[in-house]
Amino acid sequence: MSENTSINWQENFLGVAYRFFDVRMNIALMFPERKEASSLWLETVHWWNDHTIKVRFVEIGDEYWFIAGADSRKPSTNKSFYKILPKSENYERFKKGHNGSAILRFAVYTKKFYDGVKNDVPCDCGHRKDDHNFEKNDYYCLYEDCNCKKFESFQINLMKKKKVVTNIKFMSEDEVKDDSLAWNCLNRHKYNKTE
Template sequence: MSSKPITWFKDFLGVGYRYHDVYMNVFPLFAEKMPAFKLWKKTIDWWPDDKIKLAFVEEGDDYWFILYGGSEYKGDNTGFVKKVPVSENYSRFKAGFEKKATLRFGIYKELPKPKVERDGSVKKFDLEVLKRSKYVYDINFVKIADLAPDSVEWKCIQENRQ
């Protein structure tokens, strides 16, 4: 892992989950495809799968999504952080992720014209999960009270509180 301090990127919409693949998917959600693609190429593309760390730090009805890995080769040490509300999808991911998950980026945007589905429901948003992926083996779920004050996660949360 890079010895350079982590620069926390928090300018993404939230976190999405997908369950249909062999391993569950987790993905930060972005509004635009090209900036997300460029960010992936600059950061995560260079992270060795076995060095990626994903932490879900629970705090009341919310959790902190903290993702980092870094690369000695690239010299970039960007991490991702976002405080989001606990959801049914998060709880489902937590219960069934099987010690390994697929990391991807997702694009979530409002459709210019709402689309009527076959069942009569109206679809106002579209989700595209990008093809590039990494496997994450180091996944932790922890309560904020159980974090060590010298941990990367504790420092990240203190640095990124509004």
């Protein structure tokens, strides 16, 4: 990807999910609505040339910048993606196990509540649905040492369309200047940020 000051950067997604149980690990950009995710995929990522897709992880302290972009067969609608995220166990697991390639996908993130899930689904507190009180619509956790007052969980639905990424790099902030995609992103959104 060439140096380009007119890159259209997209950060209007919720975050990044990692899936580990496929032939290749998955990187999924999460969106709140399916229509938004589908439209953005068809408008942008569908036109990306697979061999030019780059994913960068720039580590700065306890956070990392997720950056993804590619050359497009339809440059007029091309976008690159970035998001500043806290480091997590799943991020570290992906970093150790990706073996140089991954599947890039979009996903829909949905909050789930007591009436919308099966009994074995865990709450955000870590306990199952059937470990929560269900009388009088008062869904607090029944474990004495748990402060959970309301059953809440989430579901991530991966969309079918996908792209293979073979250009993945993890780098520190000092190494950014040697990578055009990471440099363009940090230069625009960190170093030259106008308030």
